[in-house]
Each structure stands twice: as structure tokens, then as C-alpha cells.
Amino acid sequence: MSELLSDAARDVMLKPLIDNGWVMVPDRDAIRKTYEFPGFVEAFGWMTQAAIWAEKWNHHPEWSNVYGRVDVVLTTHSVGGLSALDAKLARKFDSLEGAS
Ligand SMILES: C[C@H](O)[C@H](O)[C@H]1CNC2=NC(N)=NC(=O)C2=N1
Incomplete structure (x- = not known):
């Protein structure tokens, strides 16, 4: 079961993501990032x-x-905001081939 990130966990888990291009979404407890690829094939390959x-x-x-662009x-x-799963998935997305 996921739970909302505590303030302490946010400092630890979100900071490296913010340093790597993720930003907080205004008016939502969410993070976002835009990935740029040379073209559709590379973008869709990363999405796959x-x-x-x-x-x-x-x-x-x-x-x-x-x-x-993705x-x-x-x-x-399920918890209405950021959980450790979001940080885990963000780190994985950044590590996939072609991501910058
Ligand atoms: C039924 C299923 O387990 C849930 O709907 C899962 C699926 N994927 C999900 N993804 C995200 N980002 N948040 C959720 O709460 C969530 N819930």
C-alpha cells in the first residue's frame, strides 16, 4: 500500500529528480518531465x-x-499525491535507453 511522501522523504527522494529535470506540477502534488528524442521511433521505443x-x-x-517529445x-x-512509487518510477524512466 502506498502512502504520501513525508516532508523528510521528499527532501531525500525528490531532490535528485528535480536536479535531473523533473519539476513540481503547480496546484497538484505531482512531478512532471519532458523527454526529447530525435523522432517518433525513439520516443515510442522509450515509451514501450x-x-x-x-x-x-x-x-x-x-x-x-x-x-x-514525451x-x-x-x-x-490512490493516495492523491506523491508516493515512493513515483520517485521509483521516475528514476527508472530516467535510466532507460535514450532518456536524457
Ligand atoms: C487497480 C490498480 O491496481 C490501480 O488502479 C493502480 C494502477 N496504477 C496506478 N498508477 C498510479 N499512478 N496511481 C495509482 O493509484 C494506480 N493505481
């Missing part, structure tokens, strides 16, 4: 890898894709 991890961990992004928002719907 990301989708496999999301399904494996039963934690799914809100995302959209336009050609080589906009990702992470939050935990």
Missing part, C-alpha cells in the same frame, strides 16, 4: 520500455507524445 516497467510495478504515468506526469492516484 517505460510501459513495461509501469505495468510490472502496477504504477502508471499520465503521459502524452507528440513526434519526438510529456510525463507522475502521481499516485
